[in-house]
Amino acid sequence: MPFSVQEVLFYALGGLGIFLFGIKYMSEGLQTAAGTRMRKFLEKGTKTPIRGVITGALVTALIQSSSGTTVLTVGLVNAGLLNLRQAIGVIMGANIGTTMTAYLIGFKLEHYSLPIIAIGVIMLFFIKNKKVANVGQVIFGFGMLFYGMSIMGEGLKPLKDWDLFLNLMLEVQHNPFLGIFIGTVFTFVVQSSSATIGVLQGLAEQGAVTYQQAVPILFGDNIGTTITALLASIGTTVAARRAALTHTLFNLSGTVIFLPLFMLGIFPEVIRLSTDYVFVLLPGSEGTWNSLNIRMQIAQTHGMFNITNTLIQLPFVGYLAWAVTKLIPGPDALFSMEPRFLEPRLLTNPAVALGQATREVMRLGRHARQFFNQSVEFFFNPRSKELNPMYLEQKEELINRLDADITDYLVKLSGEKKLNTDQSNYTTTLLQAVSDLERIGDHADNIVELTVYGVEHRISFSDEAQASVRSMADLTGETLEMALKALETGDRILARQVIKNEVIIDNLEKEFREGHIMRLNEGICTGVEGSIFLDMLSNMERVGDHAVNIAEYVLGEMGAVERQKVKVASKLIANEE
Numbered sequence: 206m207p208f209s210v211q212e213v214l215f216y217a218l219g220g221l222g223i224f225l226f227g228i229k230y231m232s233e234g235l236q237t238a239a240g241t242r243m244r245k246f247l248e249k250g251t252k253t254p255i256r257g258v259i260t261g262a263l264v265t266a267l268i269q270s271s272s273g274t275t276v277l278t279v280g281l282v283n284a285g286l287l288n289l290r291q292a293i294g295v296i297m298g299a300n301i302g303t304t305m306t307a308y309l310i311g312f313k314l315e316h317y318s319l320p321i322i323a324i325g326v327i328m329l330f331f332i333k334n335k336k337v338a339n340v341g342q343v344i345f346g347f348g349m350l351f352y353g354m355s356i357m358g359e360g361l362k363p364l365k366d367w368d369l370f371l372n373l374m375l376e377v378q379h380n381p382f383l384g385i386f387i388g389t390v391f392t393f394v395v396q397s398s399s400a401t402i403g404v405l406q407g408l409a410e411q412g413a414v415t416y417q418q419a420v421p422i423l424f425g426d427n428i429g430t431t432i433t434a435l436l437a438s439i440g441t442t443v444a445a446r447r448a449a450l451t452h453t454l455f456n457l458s459g460t461v462i463f464l465p466l467f468m469l470g471i472f473p474e475v476i477r478l479s480t481d482y483v484f485v486l487l488p489g490s491e492g493t494w495n496s497l498n499i500r501m502q503i504a505q506t507h508g509m510f511n512i513t514n515t516l517i518q519l520p521f522v523g524y525l526a527w528a529v530t531k532l533i534p535g536p537d538a539l540f541s542m543e544p545r546f547l548e549p550r551l552l553t554n555p556a557v558a559l560g561q562a563t564r565e566v567m568r569l570g571r572h573a574r575q576f577f578n579q580s581v582e583f584f585f586n587p588r589s590k591e592l593n594p595m596y597l598e599q600k601e602e603l604i605n606r607l608d609a610d611i612t613d614y615l616v617k618l619s620g621e622k623k624l625n626t627d628q629s630n631y632t633t634t635l636l637q638a639v640s641d642l643e644r645i646g647d648h649a650d651n652i653v654e655l656t657v658y659g660v661e662h663r664i665s666f667s668d669e670a671q672a673s674v675r676s677m678a679d680l681t682g683e684t685l686e687m688a689l690k691a692l693e694t695g696d697r698i699l700a701r702q703v704i705k706n707e708v709i710i711d712n713l714e715k716e717f718r719e720g721h722i723m724r725l726n727e728g729i730c731t732g733v734e735g736s737i738f739l740d741m742l743s744n745m746e747r748v749g750d751h752a753v754n755i756a757e758y759v760l761g762e763m764g765a766v767e768r769q770k771v772k773v774a775s776k777l778i779a780n781e782e
Contacts, residue, residue, distance in 0.1 A: 209363070216360025224353030225400050228306065231346025234339050254522045257294020258301070258515060265302025271398065274299040275434040275452050282448045289526050292448040296455060297515045300427070304508040306399040309347075310406050311501035315355035321348030350403075357407050364413040374418045381421035381464060388425020398430035402507060406500040419503055420467055424460045427510070431456050447529040454525060459514035476509045542606050547614045555624050559631060562615055563693075566635050566642070569607045570689040573642040573649070576600045577685060577748055580652040581678040584741070585671070587660045597653045604646035611639050634758045638692060641751040645685070648744040648751075655737050655744075667724060670738050673717040674745075680710055681745045681752075688752035691759045703756035710749040714742045 265274040278295045281287040287295070314321075325348055328341025364370045377384040392401045405422055408414040414422075431453040438449035466472040480494040497505065518525065545568065546561040579600065583592045618624070619632045658664075666674075684706040691699040721735055 213360050213363055217357055218360075220353045220355070220357025220360055221395075221400065221404065222353070223349055224357060224403055225395070225397060227346045227349030227351075227353055228397060228399055229346070231343050231350065234342030234346055254290060254294035254297075254519060257291050258298035258519065261295035261298020261300075262302040263298070264295075265299040266305045267302075271299040271303035271430060274302065275431075275449070279434055279438050279445045279448050282445045287448075289444055289447055289451070289529070290522055293451050293455075293522050293525055294519075296448065296452045297519065299452075300456070300511040301508075301515060303399060303430075304504065304511055307402050307406065307504035307507045308501070309350075310354060310403050311498065311504040313498065313500065315351045315358070318348045318351035318355060321345075322352060324348075354403060354407060357404065358411060361404075361407050361413060362411045364408065365411055370413065374414055377418045377421060378415070381424075381468065384418065384421025385425035385428065385460065385464070388422040388427075389429040390425075391422075392426045392429025393432045396433055398426045401426045401429070402503070406503050409499040409503055416473075416499065416502060416506075420473075420506060421464070423503065423507055423510070424464060427456045427507075428453070428460060443533055447526075447533050450529045450533060451525055454528060455514070455518060458518060459510065462514065462517065463510060472510075473506075475513075476506055479509060480505055542603050544607060544610045544614075547610060549614075549617075552614075552618055553623070555618065555628050558614075558618050559628060559635075562611065562618065562632075562635055565607065565611050565614075566639055567689070567693050569604065569611060569639065569642050570692065572600065572604055572607070573645045574682070574685050574689060576604060576646055577649040577652075578682050580649040580656075581674070581682070583653055584656045584674065587656050594653065594657055597650075601646055601650045601653075604643060608639055608643035608646075612636060615639070638755050638758055641754045645748050645751050648748050651744045652741060655740055659734075659737050664734050664737060666734060666738065669720065669724065670734070673713075673720065674738070674741055677710065677713050677717065677742060677745050680706060680713065681749050684710065684749055685752045688755040692755050695759060697760055700756035700759040703752055707749045707753045710746055714746045717742055 261274055261278070264277075265271050275296055278287065278292050278299070282289065282292045322345055325341045325343075325345025328337050329345055332338065332341070377387065388401065388405075391404075392398050395401055402423065405414065405419050405426070409416065409419050431449075434449040434452050438446045463472050466475075477494040480497065494502070494505075544565050546564040548558075548561060551558040551561060576597070579592050579597060583589065583597060586592065615632055615636050619629065619636075624632065659666075684703055687699050687706070688703045690696065691703060718739065721738055725735055
């Protein structure tokens with residue numbers, strides 16, 4: 206049968222495309238089914254490096270993408286929800302979890318791919334339940350994965366008779382560094398180590414690649430997959446870039462350790478013994494090393510490489526963190542996302558717990574006020590290095606996180622039977638204030654998005670429009686500051702001033718809107734510029750409304766608490782006299 210380059214390319218690349226689609230579709234289905242629980246699972250299960258490894262392995266096995274887990278981890282570090290040591294554990298675990306795909310491929314289920322696809326299609330298109338559809342997506346992607354493997358195998362089969370390819374593989378056998386380079390570049394291009402290892406398994410099954418030639422390429426695949434996280438870390442915080450670099454150093458170190466052991470024949474012997482005496486005991490094992498098909502042998506090598514590499518490097522997490530800190534110097538995080546004052550053990554003491562919750566609410570208020578002010582400054586100086594969109598996005602994430610944590614804490618506190626009427630009312634006041642502060646953060650985020658849109662579309666504002674925004678922003682920021690001060694101190698005079706200021710803010714918005722219409726009629730402003738300008742005014746006016754809400758809590762619900770404070774103060778004065 207004559208060798209056809211076109212046929213090889215069509216079948217191999219087409220099969221690879223279907224294979225990649227299957228992995229991606231299956232992974233997305235699994236992530237959709239897991240929902241936000243996966244992110245929370247990563248946040249909660251990383252207190253120690255060992256727990257991080259287990260968590261990373263489980264999440265990656267679930268979503269079938271080590272790159273996905275690593276990118277998510279980088280995002281959590283960027284948001285300040287994980288520190289570097291926690292992230293390193295997750296990344297190590299992700300390398301173990303990703304071996305699941307290679308093991309699945311090793312079971313050779315191509316003959317069942319079409320029935321599996323059919324089941325997935327039925328669940329996706331003929332059953333209207335959303336959860337069933339998610340499972341159907343996973344099953345459909347699983348079937349496509351094996352269907353792609355079968356087509357890819359047909360395309361790769363002629364390579365075992367192509368002299369050019371065989372000579373290249375002979376070079377790899379004599380020069381393992383060439384194999385590492387091929388694996389790294391291929392995985393970088395494809396952006397999926399699962400896919401490149403799948404191709405490697407397909408080549409080995411067709412006899413185009415021997416086991417000795419496959420292992421160096423396998424090492425390169427593990428290095429290449431780290432590039433995805435490195436790309437995802439561009440423009441993130443110092444800590445996030447360190448986490449991404451950790452993934453690269455971890456896999457590079459593993460290759461440095463295991464390549465000499467492989468060349469000396471030690472590593473293959475360790476894998477054989479492990480398979481014969483350990484893995485053979487596991488349910489579903491195909492037996493001893495010699496009884497495994499070549500695809501499963503490669504999967505086993507991949508698994509053992511990542512497991513033993515993790516076991517070797519896990520005790521040196523601190524050194525790995527030190528190394529990336531030296532390579533990428535700078536501050537660890539912009540600010541902590543964790544609440545500072547919400548101690549769960551104090552919930553049984555309502556008075557103290559309320560005091561702690563108040564401190565956390567005021568901290569949230571300071572961040573909300575600062576975020577509003579910074580969003581306005583970003584409008585006037587969008588090229589600022591300090592106030593960049595990434596930093597401001599983190600600020601919004603922080604406010605949302607504190608909103609959720611404080612609300613959860615106060616809800617638990619309100620369930621305590623020890624709360625008296627005043628404490629219960631005050632808890633309600635804090636809950637309402639937290640909701641308003643979170644909404645202030647949303648409006649500040651809207652201002653950031655409007656600014657970004659304006660920069661991207663090269664929109665400029667007239668001097669009068671900028672002066673209007675500055676004037677209204679200054680008054681709104683001052684009013685918000687007064688509302689927070691009134692909430693902290695119970696100052697009713699300040700609270701009344703907030704309400705007076707809000708009337709002025711409303712009048713300013715009306716005046717500036719009329720001014721905009723005049724500029725529009727005169728051709729000074731454009732419609733797009735005007736849309737952003739009016740949205741800016743609207744968001745600032747809404748911030749003023751939420752400041753009034755906070756002031757009204759001081760004048761209303763806090764009255765009982767204030768009376769209690771007066772009684773306590775009177776007693777203290779009487780005692781002193």
